[in-house]
Amino acid sequence: MKKTQISILGCGWLGLALAKNFIAQHYKVKGSTTSQDKVATLQEAGIQPYVFTLGTTNDATLFADFLANSDVVVINFPPKRVADIVNMYQEQIRAILPFIKAEQKVVFVSSTSVYQNTNDWVSEELENHPEKESGKAVFAAENLLRSTLQNRLTILRFAGLFGYDRVPGRFLANKKELSNGNAPVNMIHQDDCIGLIMTVIKRKAWGEIINGCSDVHPLRKRFYVLAAKKLGLTPPEFKKEDSVSFKKVSNIKSKMLLHYTYKRPNPLVFVM
Template structure:
């Protein structure tokens, strides 16, 4: 798909650089933000800006215009960590669904938080039983979108996001009594997030669920200790334990189905 139009619902840490990447490829891009002060930022990047908050905006014409004539819609905002997160996140997505027409394709930027800890490798075929409310909210929205969109939807489940201003060394620095020091880390760089979304669109891959995660999975204690030291912060302290709880996210499907090679396969290069 070249020189067509894309709507990005949520131009934040990932959505804004994604939109700029599409602009560089000569796509027309419409982008939404909940912050009026960010409207000028989108305009300066040649993104057509729309300011609204799903679930509170009642201006149907705004939704209609935001989605009109777009070939692909990228739904890219996480659930807020608030009470009733599961129902509120579904209500937000439900608000936009009537305005997606029968020909438009949708990428839902999901999360590997939908997976429970299995102490083993995790693939897209696992029956998800998320352990946190945020994960439960994301699964609920995945199911809502699958029911409504069927084979016009691809779900992209990203591991922990990092890159550029989101530096791993700050994530756990100075914290104490942390568990699971010997558990593997699952993360993905912003560059790979953007390239995976591009690959789905370019290869016209729909009706799929795909994990996005770096190849390597260093141990949590080693990785975050080195990451904190690299930027001059006090490293986290982990408690020794005979048992750990973890999952290892498999990215095999993303590499095989999308014929994708990760730009940042080894997390350790960012901390040593």
């Protein structure tokens, strides 16, 4: 019986952990990195490594080999913080698209930054109007992939990432006069990112857009103050405000469609 093979485009904080989980379940994994220094790390994990940077590397043979014979391609790299972020990210996606075969399925790791603040719940059905350039870049990439891959693509929109060596206490420590202290935060643990990606593939849930977010949405002020204190850092200070601007990401579709139960449903557990 043929082993399922996965190509993971971007073996960083999430991609490397994802690859290790696939390998533990007897998948074959090809993984990309932009750094030659990371090749040994990927090899030690059992990943077949490829080194390239989309938008810079121009090697059709390398791209074709990276994707060859894989059943699923996971596109998992964020847009670079550059001036022309929206166009550059689309160009990077366009560089790999011609090498994805008609029979291959694709998971795109997106972000809830595609949603504008509504001061209410946001779900996958909302008409998107991203407010930040990074959100605009990710949404443009989503649309590019959807127009090309259609029902072979599933988009997973993840909330703020945390877990293990990605510790939220460092994000806002020592900062002062921060706004939106009484706004709910949207977070997702690395374990649930991996769980959702693997569930999409196992359940063959293609042609979907699905949010990934913890069940509990603690207030921003409480969460980041506790997170800093737990690390022994100076907690952030927030303004006293009468109004807030926020969105509250719904994870109902991930539970209903995928029958997924969140392993880390309450981010507060990790900062108290």
